[in-house]
Amino acid sequence: MARQSKIDFRIFRRLLKFAKPYSGLLILAFLCTILLSVIGPLRPMIIGNMVQKYVVDESTRSQQLFLKWTLIVGGMLLFEALLQFLASYFSNFMAQSVIRDIRIKIFNHLSTFRIQFFDRSAVGGLVTRVVSDIEAISEVFSSGLIDILGDLLMLVVVLVLMFTTNWELSLIALIPIPVLIFATRVFAKAMRKSFQQEGTAVHRLNSFVQERLTGMNIVQIFGREKVEFAAFQEANKVHRQAHVNAVWAFSIFFPVVEFLSSLSMSLLIVWAAFSISGQDASNVNLFGTVFSFTLWIQMLFRPIRMLADKFNILQRGIVRADKVFELLDTDEHVQESGTITQCDFEQPLKFEHVYFTYKSDEQALGDSEKEWVLKDINLTINPKETVAFVGATGAGKTSIVNLLSRFYEYQKGTIHIGEIELRQIHMDTLRKNIAIVLQDVFLFSDTIHNNITLGNEAITREEVVAAAKAVGADSFIQKLPNGYDYQVGERGGVLSVGQRQLLAFIRAYVYNPHILILDEATSSVDNESEILIQRATEQLTKGRTSIVIAHRLSTIQAADKIIVLDKGEIREMGSHEELLRKDGMYRKLHSMQFSKK
Structure with a gap:
């Protein structure tokens, strides 16, 4: 009971500081x-x-x-x-x-x-x-x-x-x-x-x-x-x-x-x-x-x-x-170690011997006991290059996206943009230059315009409309009551999956990122929506470094480089034609998808 009183008094004093x-x-x-x-x-x-x-x-x-x-x-x-x-x-x-x-x-x-x-x-x-x-x-x-x-x-x-x-x-x-x-x-x-x-x-x-x-x-x-x-x-x-x-x-x-x-x-x-x-x-x-x-x-x-x-x-x-x-008092912050606010993102993106696990260092006693999600990833993505990642569920595709945005921190190895290590770049600078279009698009209970701009008043209505036209979404938005001022409801539930996905493309377009990440953006849409999204993808990836994660191999055949992941490791790498000539994992995945009539 005494301990309880002492704790209460400590909390009470802390409350009084807020009243000061x-x-x-x-x-x-x-x-x-x-x-x-x-x-x-x-x-x-x-x-x-x-x-x-x-x-x-x-x-x-x-x-x-x-x-x-x-x-x-x-x-x-x-x-x-x-x-x-x-x-x-x-x-x-x-x-x-x-x-x-x-x-x-x-x-x-x-x-x-x-x-x-x-x-x-x-x-x-x-x-x-x-x-x-x-x-x-x-x-x-x-x-x-x-x-x-x-x-x-x-x-x-x-x-x-x-x-x-x-x-x-x-x-x-x-x-x-x-x-x-x-x-x-x-x-x-x-x-x-x-x-x-x-x-x-x-x-x-x-x-x-x-x-x-x-x-x-x-x-x-x-x-x-x-x-x-x-x-x-x-x-x-x-x-x-x-x-x-x-x-x-x-x-x-x-x-x-x-x-x-x-x-x-x-x-x-x-x-x-x-x-x-x-x-x-x-x-x-x-x-x-x-x-x-x-x-x-x-x-x-x-x-x-x-x-x-x-x-x-x-x-x-x-x-x-x-x-x-x-x-x-919970310390779960992303460690802001970066001090560089000016960085040239038009440089090669390099992964060097990168290892990553979702377990914390405290949970894992040693390297042998860690469940590595990514193992010894060595990869270079050149500026304005489109690179696609394919592989089975759990292969580590989305984990690479999480590391680039620093949603999670890798335990071993380095990721560089040019000569600058990823952790040296200030978080705001890094994330302003990276845009992600996720498979599960989150929309706030707000207007279409505000969901695209995310409250950024520097983005005008004209820019939003221009972006919507560029990705082929303006026509469906104009048909909605109040157009760009239409309230989408909680999580955008009144819109179809394809429509929500197109809004996510517009959102990425207006922010004009240097690095674009498309995480399985067409995996849950119908064929008609997929055609629209593929056109939007072509428009959005034009002239910028793009990373595409997809289950449907038809959406990434034009990629400059396709990387096949399996159990956190890179198994194959090359263009669509090069990988088909190999009797490897990509060819098996391709055969499985396209042999179905």
Whole structure:
């Protein structure tokens, strides 16, 4: 338990660093809360004196003075309402500013991670971190930290006023407090556990829903609806139970608080009734005091009850913040070792003894234990040359693309552009000069124009239209409602596979790269779309270094060089005619594809 407190305090201090730029708002919120904590407890004392002097005591009874003090109390209530509004506004404004900064930081952090991180991380879990977990952090500042300090200060002020007014009544009123403190500690412990369970349940449920909705076509094709529904029910049951545990604790704790508050008030009234029943004039003066104490008891028990609630809001936010900071502390960045921002990409691209595995160095103990995806790759691609890679699935074709774009890092050997090693080139410079058209084209839920330009305002509509005409896609775009302003929907689901592929060609065309990579761009399209894509390929590869990865050998027969990969190694290399003359792997692949009638 001590270790948990220490960790919480460390996370809490780290959260406060994000609030530092908004310290002015934090101070204003604290000042308003402090004034509320002082003015609020003074009101019962004034009301008690009013009752004693202007209602009970005949010698000082005065309707005029009673009305005057009533107006003063009414003014105090209005001032308290104003302070409460300002405290809430300043604290919430600061909280939203803090979580905005954290969201920006974590999204920027995630956007620089290696693709390998996203390969093994559930998207739904990451969404939970960026959205709901950070939202829970806002409550630390908006209704946790400031309210806790305000309630603690109010407790102190109320107790001081109670004991200075009548210490005997104070002791009687505080008789149930030890039971309340014990109940509060039990409640806080139960809530801390339920919040941890809730965070885990939310993470799992979000991941489950995101994956099933994304892969709904697979679920339906294989008739898994009932199975997945049953799995969802189980995940939802766990999520529900985590919340029920919290509700169970609340449903027990708050009635206990109300009972103890009523008990305290009952003890006070019974004692006062016995005292006032005598004829002693000094006891009659207790009327105003008892009236003040009944109001103070409400003020005393309410902060204690709210402290338990606010403490758990604070604890919940810190538990979620721990998950967020865990992600912020994750070092999965592509190592930016490059410093060269000016590079001539019109030079030979050389692979020299390149070895690559998707396993990290920590996972592999030695060379003999590494599962090399690429083995001893030696290759030169000349400027403006079209080179095609063919081979069976898993041969290592796409891995070469990943290395060129530095989505992954090779473990041995070197890749050069001219005399410059690939890792010496600054990442932005490298990726601005390489364009990739993937088999699975990703489109954002936005217009066709924005999907092509990716928000780059330097690319004009005229350039987009010209590029679309060059690759033969303008005609189908013009037929769509609103043309280039047509909303394609999530992942471009309203477009055909071929249409999405053509948009990817336009996207590559407008960015005018020096090196173009086509990764199996025609493997999933129909014959009509393939003809359009082949024409687009001819237009796009003209005058630039091009790397083509294809299953359909008909699309790469005109390539300057064809490289046959098998189990991560180069088996054959040459033009289409040269490879056909060999009785090797390429000829076998060619025969298999073209012998089918």
